[in-house]
Amino acid sequence: xxxxLGRGPRPTIQLTLAILFVFSQLTSVVLGLKTTAGSPCASVxxxxxxxxxxxxxxxxxxxxxSTLKGTHFQECVDCQLRSDFFDTISGESDVTWxxxxxxxxxxxxxxxxxRQVANIxxxxxxxxxxxxxxLDQNIENPSAYGFFEWCGSSAFADVVVIxxxxxxxxxxxxxxxxxxxxxxxxxxxxxxxxxxxFPISPDNIFTQNPLPEHTVSLxxxxxxxxxVNLPVVIAVPIVCFIVLVCALSVCCFFCIRHRRxxxxxREEREFHEQWNTMALASPGPGAWGQYPAxxxxxxxxxxxxxxxxYGPGVxxxxxxxxxxxxxxxxxxxSDFDTIQPAVTVTSSSTPGSSEQEQQQQQHAGNxxxxxxxxxxxTYFPPPPGASQHPPQHGL
Numbered sequence: 001x002x003x004x005l006g007r008g009p010r011p012t013i014q015l016t017l018a019i020l021f022v023f024s025q026l027t028s029v030v031l032g033l034k035t036t037a038g039s040p041c042a043s044v045x046x047x048x049x050x051x052x053x054x055x056x057x058x059x060x061x062x063x064x065x066s067t068l069k070g071t072h073f074q075e076c077v078d079c080q081l082r083s084d085f086f087d088t089i090s091g092e093s094d095v096t097w098x099x100x101x102x103x104x105x106x107x108x109x110x111x112x113x114x115r116q117v118a119n120i121x122x123x124x125x126x127x128x129x130x131x132x133x134x135l136d137q138n139i140e141n142p143s144a145y146g147f148f149e150w151c152g153s154s155a156f157a158d159v160v161v162i163x164x165x166x167x168x169x170x171x172x173x174x175x176x177x178x179x180x181x182x183x184x185x186x187x188x189x190x191x192x193x194x195x196x197x198f199p200i201s202p203d204n205i206f207t208q209n210p211l212p213e214h215t216v217s218l219x220x221x222x223x224x225x226x227x228v229n230l231p232v233v234i235a236v237p238i239v240c241f242i243v244l245v246c247a248l249s250v251c252c253f254f255c256i257r258h259r260r261x262x263x264x265x266r267e268e269r270e271f272h273e274q275w276n277t278m279a280l281a282s283p284g285p286g287a288w289g290q291y292p293a294x295x296x297x298x299x300x301x302x303x304x305x306x307x308x309x310y311g312p313g314v315x316x317x318x319x320x321x322x323x324x325x326x327x328x329x330x331x332x333x334s335d336f337d338t339i340q341p342a343v344t345v346t347s348s349s350t351p352g353s354s355e356q357e358q359q360q361q362q363h364a365g366n367x368x369x370x371x372x373x374x375x376x377x378t379y380f381p382p383p384p385g386a387s388q389h390p391p392q393h394g395l
Contacts, residue, residue, distance in 0.1 A: 033076045033101050034142070036092045039085045045076035052104050057117050059109035061176050061208055074206050077101050081198040081205075091144040095198045099187055100142055102180040102205075107135050109177060114140050122174060128164035128181070130155055135184075151188035161185045162213060169210040179204070179211040190217040 034052045035045040049056075056069055064070035080098030087093070108117045110125060111132050134156035138146050150156060161181060168178025183198075183205050192198055199218035204211055 033073065033097075035076070035080060035097045036085060036087050036094050037090070038087065039080075039083065039094050041076065041079035041083055041085070041094055044079050047072070052101055054108050054115035054117050057105045057108045059105075059118050059120055059177070060173050062173065064176060064206060073101070073105070074202075078202040078206070081200075081202045084195050084197050086194040091194075093194055095192050095196070096144070096147045098198065099184060100147060103135055103184055104139060106177055106180045106184075107132070107139055109174075111136070120174075122171070124164060124167040124171070124174070124177075127167040128160075130160050131164060131181070148188060148191070156185075156188065158185070165210075165213070175208045175210060176206060179207070182211045182213065186214050190214075190219070193219075 033045040033056060034050065035041050039045075056073060058064060058067055058070040058073065064074045077098045080094040080101070083094035083098075085094045107113050108115065109120070110122075110128055113132070113136055132155075134150045134153035137150040137153070165178045165182045165185075168174055168181075171178075183200055186200060187198070190199075196219070200211070200214075
């Protein structure tokens with residue numbers, strides 16, 4: 001009996017310890033991740049708790065598909081990143097809490113902060129160690145107005161993030177963590193607007209295919225790769241046409257001006273040549289007869305008979321030499337007609353003196369013949385149509 005009693009309690013104690021161990025493992029799985037109050041994702045994320053803790057995080061890729069904690073985490077974050085729910089009162093959105101849960105999983109697995117999840121040796125700890133000061137900010141006390149203050153930290157530089165991402169891409173069992181940090185980096189550069197879903201699909205994050213590095217926003221409209229600016233394309237031909245028209249106008253102006261100057265110079269040269277030819281030809285015989293305009297200027301119509309005479313010569317009378325007879329004298333020219341005796345101008349005679357007057361007239365006529373012969377080369381004949389009788393002048 002004593003022996004029986006002495007051996008009896010041992011199986012009971014071992015069974016009790018085994019039951020307590022299994023129960024402790026079951027109760028340690030608390031399914032709960034932080035999300036926006038009133039979100040449609042609350043039924044997926046807040047099954048047992050409303051806060052994100054290290055007890056809900058897994059670090060290996062296969063655990064997201066093979067364990068209860070991993071599948072719950074993936075389902076919750078998938079719902080949050082696809083949701084466009086936004087609380088205008090608190091300023092929280094499902095996308096911001098989904099990115100927070102990714103950052104929480106990355107710091108817990110890599111840095112053991114805020115608590116150690118698993119003791120996994122990885123070469124990427126060294127490559128990603130400089131990111132810790134930025135990623136650890138407000139990780140235990142998140143706020144809707146301080147979700148992305150750490151994005152501006154110098155510790156979260158693109159060069160270091162890319163280096164860390166590439167390191168995880170080379171692993172075989174932690175590619176998910178590399179996709180987590182790349183998704184976080186994208187949102188720091190291209191912030192998701194409230195009320196919009198995250199532009200990177202969760203299917204591209206929870207996969208062993210490395211997430212590509214995005215350098216442009218996925219929500220902006222695609223730009224033309226040719227880099228052609230439509231207003232510039234329209235304006236350049238118009239400006240070129242205007243410049244071409246102006247250039248042609250200026251060229252035409254100077255060309256016409258040059259031709260006019262050249263034509264004017266040619267006319268002046270021809271005029272001077274003609275003038276010189278005329279000057280050389282004017283002294284020749286009969287040259288004066290080539291200019292009928294000169295005869296018209298010298299015609300009696302211009303000078304009249306009531307003046308000093310007619311024709312191109314000079315009419316005068318000399319009472320001392322010619323006894324009052326009129327005489328016409330022209331310019332010196334050769335090959336012209338000889339002068340004709342002028343008409344004797346006589347005054348009224350008295351009876352008894354006729355014989356004396358006849359002698360004087362005969363004497364004067366002889367003198368006029370000799371004078372006419374002396375001036376044969378100096379008389380211009382009267383213009384055609386003019387009267388053959390010169391005007392008589394008073395004594």
